[in-house]
Amino acid sequence: MENSLTIVIPYADAGRLTKYWAIAEERVDWERPGLETERCTVAFAATELHAYLARTVPSLEVRFSDAIPAAGAAIAIGPFATIREVLGLAVESPPQDPQGYVIRTHAWLGRSVLVLAGGGREGALYAAYAYLDALGWRWYEPGKGGEVAPPERVSLPLEGWNLATTPDFPLFRGFHMQSEGEESIDLFRWMARNRLNAWGYHPRSYALMKKLGFRLISGGHILEQILHPDQPQPSGRTLFEEHPDWFPEIDGKRERKHADRFNFCVANPVATHHVARHLVERFRTDWRWTDFQHVWMLDTWAGWCQCPACRALGNDADRYLHFLGRVRTEIDAAVKRGELTRSTGMALCAYEGTPSLDGPSHGVPANLTGSQDFVLFAPINRCYAHTLEDPACTEMNGRYVRAIESWGRIADRLPLAVVEYYNVSKFEDLPLLFARTMGADMAFYKRVGVQGMSYMHAPIALWGPRALNHALYARLTWDSQASVEQIKEEYLHLCYGPAAGLMRDFYTQLEAAYANITAWRSWFHPSINRQLLDWKGETPTKPLFTLQHLQPKGGQAIGPLESLRRLALTKKRLDQARAMKVPIPARLRIEEDARAFRYGDDSFRFYWAMAQLYEADRKGDPRAVRRAWTEVEHFADSLSSYHVPFDYEYPGPGVRAKDALARTQLRPLLDLLRVKHGRPDLVQPSRVRRAGKARPGRKPAR
Ligand SMILES: [Zn+2]
Numbered sequence: 001m002e003n004s005l006t007i008v009i010p011y012a013d014a015g016r017l018t019k020y021w022a023i024a025e026e027r028v029d030w031e032r033p034g035l036e037t038e039r040c041t042v043a044f045a046a047t048e049l050h051a052y053l054a055r056t057v058p059s060l061e062v063r064f065s066d067a068i069p070a071a072g073a074a075i076a077i078g079p080f081a082t083i084r085e086v087l088g089l090a091v092e093s094p095p096q097d098p099q100g101y102v103i104r105t106h107a108w109l110g111r112s113v114l115v116l117a118g119g120g121r122e123g124a125l126y127a128a129y130a131y132l133d134a135l136g137w138r139w140y141e142p143g144k145g146g147e148v149a150p151p152e153r154v155s156l157p158l159e160g161w162n163l164a165t166t167p168d169f170p171l172f173r174g175f176h177m178q179s180e181g182e183e184s185i186d187l188f189r190w191m192a193r194n195r196l197n198a199w200g201y202h203p204r205s206y207a208l209m210k211k212l213g214f215r216l217i218s219g220g221h222i223l224e225q226i227l228h229p230d231q232p233q234p235s236g237r238t239l240f241e242e243h244p245d246w247f248p249e250i251d252g253k254r255e256r257k258h259a260d261r262f263n264f265c266v267a268n269p270v271a272t273h274h275v276a277r278h279l280v281e282r283f284r285t286d287w288r289w290t291d292f293q294h295v296w297m298l299d300t301w302a303g304w305c306q307c308p309a310c311r312a313l314g315n316d317a318d319r320y321l322h323f324l325g326r327v328r329t330e331i332d333a334a335v336k337r338g339e340l341t342r343s344t345g346m347a348l349c350a351y352e353g354t355p356s357l358d359g360p361s362h363g364v365p366a367n368l369t370g371s372q373d374f375v376l377f378a379p380i381n382r383c384y385a386h387t388l389e390d391p392a393c394t395e396m397n398g399r400y401v402r403a404i405e406s407w408g409r410i411a412d413r414l415p416l417a418v419v420e421y422y423n424v425s426k427f428e429d430l431p432l433l434f435a436r437t438m439g440a441d442m443a444f445y446k447r448v449g450v451q452g453m454s455y456m457h458a459p460i461a462l463w464g465p466r467a468l469n470h471a472l473y474a475r476l477t478w479d480s481q482a483s484v485e486q487i488k489e490e491y492l493h494l495c496y497g498p499a500a501g502l503m504r505d506f507y508t509q510l511e512a513a514y515a516n517i518t519a520w521r522s523w524f525h526p527s528i529n530r531q532l533l534d535w536k537g538e539t540p541t542k543p544l545f546t547l548q549h550l551q552p553k554g555g556q557a558i559g560p561l562e563s564l565r566r567l568a569l570t571k572k573r574l575d576q577a578r579a580m581k582v583p584i585p586a587r588l589r590i591e592e593d594a595r596a597f598r599y600g601d602d603s604f605r606f607y608w609a610m611a612q613l614y615e616a617d618r619k620g621d622p623r624a625v626r627r628a629w630t631e632v633e634h635f636a637d638s639l640s641s642y643h644v645p646f647d648y649e650y651p652g653p654g655v656r657a658k659d660a661l662a663r664t665q666l667r668p669l670l671d672l673l674r675v676k677h678g679r680p681d682l683v684q685p686s687r688v689r690r691a692g693k694a695r696p697g698r699k700p701a702r
């Protein structure tokens, strides 16, 4: 028993039952926080600690106990209050936040005990992972392949620890807007190990996510369904025919054609009551288990009811807050009546699609202050060539800075959170990197009062180089001052070993090549993607490059030729790294990076060729048209030769693997152009008919 370790779990019979409690999450009532919920998470933390410490020190004999042993090495783990009560170990200056933790060496009856104490059960779990992290363990991707093990040791460092920390974004840190089919145990474990905790409610994973300390945030744009104007009513009429006064007044009239484009008449108490009752019913049934529900208005980029009563409420945000305040009143009343057994938080979205990007002019309804409700700021068309605060970015980011600051001014009354767009639907899982902007942006968000961070859409697996984004994201959402350079260097070194130098250049060049991605592909109307989606193949009359950010020969951010130069350099470094002799895990990573690189490179060249075709046609240059068309066909062929998983159905369950050409979103345009320029044999007739009818605005918040 020379090299032994006792993990002390402060619950009676822990020696026998820790392994059982750790996997018993399905038997725990997560609605009733108490001994059982706490014990399940802490026991799981202890088993994780056990498994990884045994791999760190192979000669170590590890056992569980509910008491500090008289001799031998010991680690006590649990919420500080339980550790104090059960073990009599008083942790000094314990964290107030249940997610916070201390790692401290305590003197105990003439010897020392390492204490991993959380503010609550989540903090205890994070403390276990933080200790393992300090020993050199890393989890860069979901699953075994993403794990980095430190060199083996002969003993554990248990002396001299004194670390205390709480998260910079305590409300939540994670992802938003998952589709129903989108869940993965590997991913959830990866999140917990990296102290992330926000995901949507999924019935099969509910207990596991709760054990891992998750906060469940569900829903999205829901008014589309609740107030659909064509909804048949018992009278045989539609909802609009029955209640035209619930729907928006536009230019003095309430008409069907505006009823599903502009937000409903929130000043109408009957309409608001109808929506609130619908929400209460959902909170009683299928939304019963979520912690927060998005209550987002129509994603139509149109506007609000213009009736005098609505106008009197104030600006867009004032109207939204008025509506949410009314819903809150009804939810609270339903809780009081016992109709609801718990209160669920609601999220208002500060987003130009609803539209409600700018903060309110009249303050916050009193009953929203101190509720669980929060504001989710959504800068969907932000530029990543510049940090948010960079004064050079007047064309895109300036308005987001002003808008979030206007919400920041009321963040003491209504918490503010952000949904970033590192994988917005327009990005289609491209290998985009954000090491230049993420650190400064997180520090900015923290400074304006943001308390929760998330991003959409969550990539489930096969991250390739995007694993670096996630390493940065996880660290920075906990500590917004963490060093990006240090995290990146460590990542490169641990992932690529002897190829780290080449891969550093690969990452740097790749990131720079795509820095202007918002100007290429976003929901921003002047973006190349939106312009090309509007092109029906006829000879264009307007220039394609209208943003100052992106001009054929350059602009305010990186231009196409410079991007191509960087991509060529990226490819060169990749090929050099592939030719090197590296350990198998590093080789597997490089191969995954290579697949992601090829997809990005093909997509970018395809877009550039398409842009050149457009411009050549507009300028009436047939030789340039032929040249560009050959390029378009070349890259289209390459893109259609492989799949890029995964794409999820929305709403409802379902997963699709589209080929890379479909992921460019320009296949319908290509079909139209094939009829015009040749190879009509490759065109499916049904596709041509549909082409051009794509309505990108219909896919919510993407
Ligand atoms: Zn109105």
Ligand SMILES: [Zn+2]
Binding pocket: 383, 384, 385, 386, 392, 393, 396, 397, 549, 557
């Ligand atoms: Zn910019």
